[in-house]
Amino acid sequence: xxxxxxxxxxxxxxxxxxxxxxxxxxxxxxxxxxxxxxxxxxxxxxxxxxxxxxxxxxxxxxxxxxxxxxxxxxxxxxxxxxxxxxxxxxxxxxxxxxxxxxxxxxxxxxxxxxxxxxxxxxxxxxxxxxxxxxxxxxxxxxxx
Amino acid sequence: xxxxxxxxxxxxxxxxxxxxxxxxxxxxxxxxxxxxxxxxxxxxxxxxxxxxxxxxxxxxxxxxxxxxxxxxxxxxxxxxxxxxxxxxxxxxxxxxxxxxxxxxxxxxxxxxxxxxxxxxxxxxxxxxxxxxxxxxxxxxxxxxxxxxxxxxxxxxxxxxxxxxxxxxxxxxxxxxxxxxxxxxxxxxxxxxxxxxxxxxxxxxxxxxxxxxxxxxxxxxxxxxxxxxxx
Numbered sequence: 001x002x003x004x005x006x007x008x009x010x011x012x013x014x015x016x017x018x019x020x021x022x023x024x025x026x027x028x029x030x031x032x033x034x035x036x037x038x039x040x041x042x043x044x045x046x047x048x049x050x051x052x053x054x055x056x057x058x059x060x061x062x063x064x065x066x067x068x069x070x071x072x073x074x075x076x077x078x079x080x081x082x083x084x085x086x087x088x089x090x091x092x093x094x095x096x097x098x099x100x101x102x103x104x105x106x107x108x109x110x111x112x113x114x115x116x117x118x119x120x121x122x123x124x125x126x127x128x129x130x131x132x133x134x135x136x137x138x139x140x141x142x143x144x
Numbered sequence: 145x146x147x148x149x150x151x152x153x154x155x156x157x158x159x160x161x162x163x164x165x166x167x168x169x170x171x172x173x174x175x176x177x178x179x180x181x182x183x184x185x186x187x188x189x190x191x192x193x194x195x196x197x198x199x200x201x202x203x204x205x206x207x208x209x210x211x212x213x214x215x216x217x218x219x220x221x222x223x224x225x226x227x228x229x230x231x232x233x234x235x236x237x238x239x240x241x242x243x244x245x246x247x248x249x250x251x252x253x254x255x256x257x258x259x260x261x262x263x264x265x266x267x268x269x270x271x272x273x274x275x276x277x278x279x280x281x282x283x284x285x286x287x288x289x290x291x292x293x294x295x296x297x298x299x300x301x302x303x304x305x306x307x308x309x310x311x312x313x314x315x316x317x318x319x320x321x322x323x324x325x326x327x328x329x330x331x332x333x334x335x336x337x338x339x340x341x342x343x344x345x346x347x348x349x350x351x352x353x354x355x356x357x358x359x360x361x362x363x364x365x366x367x368x369x370x371x372x373x374x
Binding site (some may be wrong): 012033125 | 157158159160161165166178179180183185187188190191192198201202205206208209211212213214215216217218219222223224225226227233235236237238239241243244245247248249252255256259260261262263264269270272273274275276277278281282285289291292293294298300301302303304307308311312317319322323326329330331333334336337340341344347351355358359362363366
């Protein structure tokens, strides 16, 4: 099983790739996947090395951002493949989401309470985040 | 576990996703038909009917899980494209992420203590707004359960992606950047995926907010939780 199979599956769902469905685009996309893989690996390595409490992928993201900033341009291979991956992130959450079937015993009758807590705190956090950002951008504009 | 079987599980998951996505788009993005919700629902039913256990399925689609890491790295690209706007909004961005995260954690703690939720579930709930891999790491430190954490995190993502933008709209907030920040801060990757459907700019801000929330929470939560509850 190589990752090229998955890219082909992805392209079926994508309007980006079908437009210019040439060998060159696919090759560039694969190179982009390889590049992202490299940065993910580098992030993982740094996290292990420095015993950071954050995941390798987040550090990989920051490394790629640093790379773009330092080189003054985004790498060509990821131009199409990055938006493609990002527009289908929901597919990539399915494996973890299906894991809910393993949990009946852990939750043991408190399912409703857990659900209430998730719902209430999530709505509240959304409200606070929206209000705070609106407030802080306004106060900034006033200073100008 | 053979390679053809893995390929078949991946093809099956992609197919279910494609149908779920089609349904979601045809229904004009109705929150209740969010593809993670309907997609995993269908997969769960099929696994139950065929008697395949979760471990076998999860092993089969491990590659999709790996691609999630690559997608996380890929968020750097839209972030770079939005760098000018990002720089200009850095201060309000960081302040609102910290405010939302503090309120989020405090409200979970108050609710969990009021409802007398078991310690394992309580600890798992505290990491609900952090991207899955970080959440599991933090949850381990404070006495949570890894799979419960993953499921709570994913469902916080789904709830936020489903209803978060509506909550903001009720308060009169429709700005895509603000919505993106809230989606990333509160609903991590699933929220970020939702934000990318609003606009690439909203997605870029969501991605950054997700990262900042993860960093802020992993610095704050383990120590605070241990001092207060352990």
